[in-house]
Amino acid sequence: MAEVNSNGPQQAFSQITPGNISSQIDLLVALNLWSWPALTLAIQNAWGGSAQVSNDKRDWFAGAVSDLLTSTPPQLEDVGDLEEVLLQVxxxxxxxxxxxxxxxxxxxxxxxxLTKLKGGDASGLEELYSRWQEKQKKGGEKVVGIVRGEDKEAEDTDWDEDDDEGEEWNGFSDRADVDMDDAPPLVDASKPKQKLEPEVDDEGFTKVVGKKRR
Structure with missing residues (x-):
């Protein structure tokens, strides 16, 4: 597996060698994770710890997913399995x-x-990488207009959750602190919430609600 560092897709791309599908998968995973707004938001706000720790976790995240996709025997059977890993991490x-x-x-x-790469078609990967490079030339992708649950009351409430579907993000919840030394196990996401916040759901998670776009 190619080592993915804070340069993300750029580093993964540099590891690609002709006919090496493993390095292509590394790049595929890196490109998709670095383009995921939810993860970008977490990195921007250092929700994984410090800024450096958050970046290190994203690097590990990409490597772990790539390993799962290239392992023998396969560790992931379908899209549902992969989605569960993404959510749990x-x-x-x-x-x-x-x-x-x-x-x-x-x-x-x-x-x-992944299916295309296994079929010998890398055109989609090349196009994805080109689009990522163009974004970097423009300064990269920033995720704005979203606040965590505990900050919501302090903001002007000029929005309504029931208004303008598609103009807001509902979907991020605060959790109790967890420690990480090396690569942590992808298990046990059942730790209880330690404090009450606005809009707490049945499982004790507080939603982070985005403001309306102007």
């Missing part, structure tokens, strides 16, 4: 629950790309 390492269906989209994109 977000809970375990970044202390947020993503329920806006974006994890399913990321999983489907990775799985579709």
């Amino acid at each position: 977000m809970v375990d390492e970044f202390e947020i629950v993503v329920d806006d269906e974006s994890a399913e989209e990321v999983a489907r994109n990775i799985w579709a790309g």
Whole structure:
């Protein structure tokens, strides 16, 4: 597996060698994770710990997913398995629950790309990388207009959850702190919430609600 560092897809791309599908899968995973708004938000806000720790966790995340996809025997059977891994890592390492269906989209994109690569078609991967490079030239992708649950009351409430579907993100929940030394196990996402926040759901998670776009 190619080592993916804070340069993300750029580093993964540099590891690609002709005919090496493993390195292509590394790049595929990196491109999709670095383009996932939910994960980008977590990195921007250092929800994985410090800024450096958050970036390190994203690097590990990409490598772990790539390993699962290239392992023998396969560790993931379908898109659903991959989606579960993405969701659980977000809970375990970044202390947020993503329920806006974006994890399913990321999983489907990775799985579709994987199928093409295994069939010898790398054109989609090349196009995905070109689009990522163009975004970097423009300064990268920033996720704005979203607040965590505990900050919501302090913001002007000029929005309504029931208004303008598609103009807001509901889907991120605060969790109790967790520690990470090395690569943590992808298990046990059942730790209880330690404090009450606005809009707490039945499982004790607080939603992070996005403001309306102007």
